[in-house]
Amino acid sequence: MQTVPERLVAFLPNLRRFAISICHSRELADDLVQTACERAILAADSFVPGSRFDAWMFRILRNLWIDQLRRQKTAGPHDELEEARDVSVPSGEAASLARMDLLEVTAALQKLPDEQREVLVLVCVEELSYRDAAEVLSIPIGTVMSRLARARKNLAEMTGISFGEKRSSDTKRGVA
């Protein structure tokens, strides 16, 4: 069984992806990842062997991010965090979507409320179960499901791409 410090290094790309996905800035993400790793090492004893390491790490990082958001409020209206947010389009060409679609989805994701985006990322990107996502976010499963459903419907409304194709009776968006 690998120890927490040993696992951390291997888990970096994953943790960084999660951080970028929730905070939309590589710079902020890298700071978050660094601090989360420090905390994880100090709190290594609280990791239960056999439980999901990814969920445990996501929870640490996500709590740090919430703390930062809270601090951001102190900074007043001109907050650096908001300015530092950049578009987090993956630089690789691996994405199967057309670049336009990708930009549109990225923009829509950024417009989602934080609480909807984080649950969306945990389930649809990191592929956590509803139960594990509920653990990470310290909320009941029912809340995970209602937020997640709302997030996806919002996303569909905002992008309209690949959702509308099959729907002829989609009057809500009226792209006449």
Added chain:
Amino acid sequence: MTGHDFDDETLMAFADGELEEARSLALEEALAHNEALAQRLAVFLDSRRLVGDTLKPLIDEPVPEALRASVHRMAEEAKRPTPSQDSIVPFRPKRQPATWRWLMPIAASLVAVVAGVVGFSLGRMAPSTPGVGAEIATALDREASGRDVTLAASNLVLRVVASFRDERGELCREYELKQPESSTLTIACRQNGAWATRLALTTPRADGYVPASSQETIDAYLSSIEAGAPLSPEEERAILAP
């Protein structure tokens, strides 16, 4: 069968492979001859794929070298049983609960005085100035976050930093009280209709800013009580007294 028996969350759970078997079978059957239902399901299938396609490739980005090296170094150091200057003391199993252990280095570096964590009531905060407690409580009931408020009775300046809910859903507020020589960061939560102080940190005032180390202690404390995300200005307005 109209498909109305299946709400959005059921369709979503099916799309995510989280629907129990009996219900899944019923849904599959309904899908076979219900186009509208299939289209509602498509929203959840497509959104999962779309978000995945957009964000999953981020994992292929190379981790910046500085970050990788730094975490690698931390991990290496953690693996060694930290030999102290004179490593005579034999390794002793640590018994403190994890939360406290990681709070300790932060607390030790503090110039601050941690005033009674629990049960430290607002009234006792500035015993020399009667009425301050009540004034603070009123400010906590009414003032929006982010604004300086001068307290008439004492001339102290109070600024609510943020509002949030604790693990039990109680409304809590983090606020800063600026005295001439020092500044106190406090977390107070509403309990049985009154404000109870949960944590207060007093630090000497330096350029009007709270030292980063107290902020870290506050953050550590907030994590430990599983504080929720700060409320938005709208949410806050809805809760505060008019």
